[in-house]
Amino acid sequence: MKTQLIGAIDIGTTKICSLIAETDGTGLRILGIGTAPSNGVQKGQVVNIGEAAQAVSNSVAAAEKTAGCRVPAAVISVTGKHVxxxxxxxxxxxxxxxxxxxxxxxxxxxxxxxxxxxxxxxxxxxxxxxxxxxxxxxxxxxxxxxxxxxxxxxxxxxxxASINAIENLAKCVSASGVKIDCLVFEPLASGEAVLNEDEKRDGVLLVDIGGGTSNIAVYKDDSIFYSAVVPAAGNQITKDIAMGLGYSPEFAEELKLRHGSLIPPASLPNKPRQKAGEQEMPPGELFDIINIRAEELIRLIILQIKNDFKDLIDPVTFLPAGMVLTGGTANLPGLVEMAQQITCMPCRVGYPARVAGIADDLCDPAYAASLGLLIWKLQNPDIRYHQQVSPAKARKGFFSRLMRAITGK
Ligand SMILES: Nc1ncnc2c1ncn2[C@@H]1O[C@H](COP(=O)(O)OP(=O)(O)OP(=O)(O)O)[C@@H](O)[C@H]1O
Ligand SMILES: [Mg+2]
Missing domain, CATH: 3.30.1490.110 (Dna Ligase; domain 1)
Known part of the structure; x- marks a missing residue:
């Protein structure tokens, strides 16, 4: 098969990641990656079109610069409580x-x-x-x-998904001059990037914990069984650090990325008092704040699944392949162990599968959804945006065909 270009734009609460790849229909070669800080997006949903459109354009421009070509059309991630x-x-x-x-x-x-x-x-x-x-x-x-x-x-x-939320997303993408190829619900994309066939067959729980949303997908018997969004994630931990220790959100985020951990400070050998910027802070305080919020987050995710998914009486038996964590927050040291302890399920971090091209930066759970968008497209080449967007149009099409069949007109 002739090679062609495909693109993906993962519109997250903290970052926008655009990818350009070459494909022969089966494999992928990454040609361009562009990551830009997100703006105008809250808990996965566009709340300011101008700001979000600018952030999308920045990320697309960066990807086009590394690839040395334009992105013709892109697969777009969708998340938020409206899904x-x-x-x-x-x-x-x-x-x-x-x-x-x-x-x-x-x-x-x-x-x-x-x-x-x-x-x-x-x-x-x-x-x-x-x-x-x-x-x-x-x-x-x-x-x-x-x-x-x-x-x-x-x-x-x-x-x-809400048509209004989709249209807001579409406006941001169009402003960057990129056509929408199709839309993919974020956890389905992450699942494609990090899960293997055995896990999907046996039963597995994937949770993509990003900045604003935690996206859930349960696979059983080779197919998707349950999916949901919890509008809480890593940014909540940052807010708690800022409020609890009286720092700016930017400094709290920096502190979390540099020193954040769920491994108790006492178990760290000779851990000195941490120095962050000019301020000194006992490691125990940071640990306590992160620990409380991370535990609440994991419990919230499990509660959402149990509330929605009444058949899941015993997750340990129903999902023998356990739990796989993706999203930037999966990088928090000790999160896997905490999730394992709370759920009694085996748990691992989902690192995206290796692909050819300039893909080194993508080997991070934060990029599972971004890469997964491209993999999902390879597996579903016929799904198009215009079929997804308007149920009213789809119904009209169905009824007008029915009327034509009845009236012969
Ligand atoms: N090493 C780390 N320790 C703790 N948190 C981390 C680490 N690395 C990244 N994060 C957190 O991950 C979050 C960003 O994750 P990600 O890039 O997956 O989010 P997103 O896709 O932009 O958002 P969403 O999918 O929720 O809309 C931020 O809250 C960031 O602080
Ligand atoms: Mg995300």
Whole structure:
């Protein structure tokens, strides 16, 4: 296959990361990386279009400079409390042909019907991922095309987002002169970058803890089973340090990055009193502040999962592959051990898979979502932004086709 350029823009609360890559349809070669501080984004959502658009443009310009070429279109990350998801079921009867064989058109019809059910006019379907099909009650079918049967069922993991939030995001991207290829919910992107096939099959919990949001994805039986956003993450720890110790947010962030740890100070050999700038501070105080907030954050994430996901009676048995942490906050020393202790699940930091090109900087959990956007696109080449954005348009299309079929016009 001929190589082509693809782009990704990960619009986060603390940073915007743009990537330009070359692909032959299977592999990736990173040509350009541009990271810029985020602005006008709160808890994953655009709150100031002008500021956010400028930050996106800065990041795109930096990526184009390193790549020496323009980014034609980009896969964009979506997160924020406006994103919701559920596992939906749909059913149709197979009557379209004499042999009672499932045709690709039947699958399309089934997905279209289950897609347009109970959707509010202010929401768009971001993802409709078939988990499995059932043909005449036979479970666990991954591809029903060609099978014989009278009844076709599907269970999909469907993700919705607020159309207004998406349009605000789209304005910021358009201002940088980049076309939107498609939108991807952030934890699904991170999952593609750091999870292996065995983990997705056995059951695994991925949590991307960024600056403003913690993005959750549970995989089971080779597909996505649950996803959610908790609007709290690493910035909360920084705020606590600033408030608790009377520092500016900038200095508190610097302190956290330089000295922040969940490893008790007593267990650090001969740890001297830490010096941060001109101010001296006992390590115990910083440890206590970070420890309290990080524990609360992990408990909040687990609580959200248990509230939404009533089937998860025993996460340890249901998710034997354990927990994988990504996002910048996964770099906090001791977080994995804390998560392991609270959840009693095995836990690891998710480092993005190595790819060719100038990708050294991407081997950090903070870049899992950014790289994952490109990997997700390779695996879902046919999904396009215009199909994702407007459920009203999609419904209109469906009904106008139905009317045309009835009236013959
Ligand atoms: N070594 C570290 N120790 C503690 N926190 C860290 C470390 N490195 C990065 N962080 C924190 O990670 C957060 C940024 O993570 P990330 O880049 O994944 O966020 P984002 O994608 O911009 O935001 P979001 O996805 O929440 O919208 C910041 O709060 C930062 O302080
Ligand atoms: Mg992020």
């Amino acid at each position: 919701t998801s559920d596992n939906k079921r749909g059913v149709i009867s197979i009557t379209s042909n004499r042999k009672q064989t499932v045709l690709p058109g039947d699958v399309r019809r089934l997905l279209q019907i289950s897609r347009s059910e109970n959707i509010s006019p202010d929401q768009a379907v971001l993802h409709q991922i078939p988990r499995y099909y059932r043909v005449d009650g036979q479970d666990g079918v991954k591809d029903p095309v060609g099978m014989h049967g009278y009844r076709l069922d599907v269970e999909t993991h469907t993700v919705w």
